[in-house]
Amino acid sequence: MGVTRTQLDEGPMTPAGHRLMGQALSIQNVFIDGWGTDNPEPARGYYDWSSLDARIADIQRSGSQVMVSLCCAPDWMKGSSDIEAAPLPQNYGDFAQLAAQVAARYRDVTIFQVWNELKGFYRDYQAYTAFYNEVYDAVKAVRPDAQLGGPYLGVLPGVPEEDRAVYSYWLNNQHGADYVLLDGGPLSGANTDEFGSTIFSDWIKWIRRQPDGGATLPVGWAELYTRGLPDSSLLAADHYNATFADDVISNITLGVSYALQWGASSPNGVTGDPDIPETMMTDSGQPTSIFYTMKDFKHYFGPGTPLYRTIVSSSHITALASRTRVMLVNHLPANQIVMVSGATIKLTPYQVLTIPLTNE
Numbered sequence: 001m002g003v004t005r006t007q008l009d010e011g012p013m014t015p016a017g018h019r020l021m022g023q024a025l026s027i028q029n030v031f032i033d034g035w036g037t038d039n040p041e042p043a044r045g046y047y048d049w050s051s052l053d054a055r056i057a058d059i060q061r062s063g064s065q066v067m068v069s070l071c072c073a074p075d076w077m078k079g080s081s082d083i084e085a086a087p088l089p090q091n092y093g094d095f096a097q098l099a100a101q102v103a104a105r106y107r108d109v110t111i112f113q114v115w116n117e118l119k120g121f122y123r124d125y126q127a128y129t130a131f132y133n134e135v136y137d138a139v140k141a142v143r144p145d146a147q148l149g150g151p152y153l154g155v156l157p158g159v160p161e162e163d164r165a166v167y168s169y170w171l172n173n174q175h176g177a178d179y180v181l182l183d184g185g186p187l188s189g190a191n192t193d194e195f196g197s198t199i200f201s202d203w204i205k206w207i208r209r210q211p212d213g214g215a216t217l218p219v220g221w222a223e224l225y226t227r228g229l230p231d232s233s234l235l236a237a238d239h240y241n242a243t244f245a246d247d248v249i250s251n252i253t254l255g256v257s258y259a260l261q262w263g264a265s266s267p268n269g270v271t272g273d274p275d276i277p278e279t280m281m282t283d284s285g286q287p288t289s290i291f292y293t294m295k296d297f298k299h300y301f302g303p304g305t306p307l308y309r310t311i312v313s314s315s316h317i318t319a320l321a322s323r324t325r326v327m328l329v330n331h332l333p334a335n336q337i338v339m340v341s342g343a344t345i346k347l348t349p350y351q352v353l354t355i356p357l358t359n360e
Helices: 015-024 050-062 089-105 125-142 161-173 199-208 236-253 289-300
Strands: 002-005 027-031 065-070 111-114 147-154 179-184 219-224 258-264 317-321 325-330 336-340 343-347 352-356
Touching: 002 065, 015 050, 015 289, 027 050, 027 258, 050 065, 065 089, 089 111, 089 125, 111 125, 111 179, 125 147, 125 161, 147 161, 147 219, 179 199, 199 236, 219 236, 236 289, 236 317, 236 325, 236 352, 289 325, 289 352, 325 336, 325 343, 343 352
Parallel strands: 002 027, 002 258, 027 065, 065 111, 111 147, 147 179, 179 219, 219 258
Antiparallel strands: 317 325, 325 352, 336 343
């Protein structure tokens, strides 16, 4: 589990933020230009690393692994001040060299996401793939150990043809890749398919049927979204937490390598939208229910953890089990009584609870 850091003007993460984010997050992702970092190459060949240095050092102090997204481009490469503009084709090589400079400078960073949601390419996946290949070649030339992925498209439920075309072309024409990157989730605010959403399984299963790496490349969600909640009831935060846990469990069982929330937009908390209750801490630095869920994913169900098949008699419970722990997710706005290995467990409305199975 991870998050993309997107602070704008709030300054460094507070000590409470560092402590909690480090405990709960395996990965924190940062963009090289935009969403909290300044232009690292204001003019051709002139580099200013101060902003990116500070952001990466801030993440390192928290104890999370740093991930870097190679986006966005300096204005002189795109002839525009629009953050969402793509580099001009004649400047793909310039951006590729900037990406190589980033990879050479931050040698502790191993995972690089190439661009963001095809911004500026407007679904021109042929142009994006040409751009990706230049970036891939340049980074691998200086950092053979670097892991790069794309195409980082915001995908829609149902695996529509226009989305499939992007991934098919990229898989068939990329020079190399270490990850296939997706971005999305169930439609925000939807009242149907709140639990057990099929967008994740539909997309992963489709990718696994594709040639040229689709069947074997690790998959990451560069941005993972759960349902936005249209109400502001007292249960909203726990309701969100339950849908979030259900989505993450789905992706774990599908074999997804990582998933990033968008994003950390204040010194305290993790939220991309103030109307969606996904903060992992309060403004005073107190942990919320989603903090404990993320912390449990990191500590009890992290990479390499053998998972055990669970048999659940109720369609209103999701369970994830390892040898020593089981995570239970209550789908209902009411209490549920469940039996786990002979023990009686009471789950409160929308509760996510991790319990030990054996003595350690």
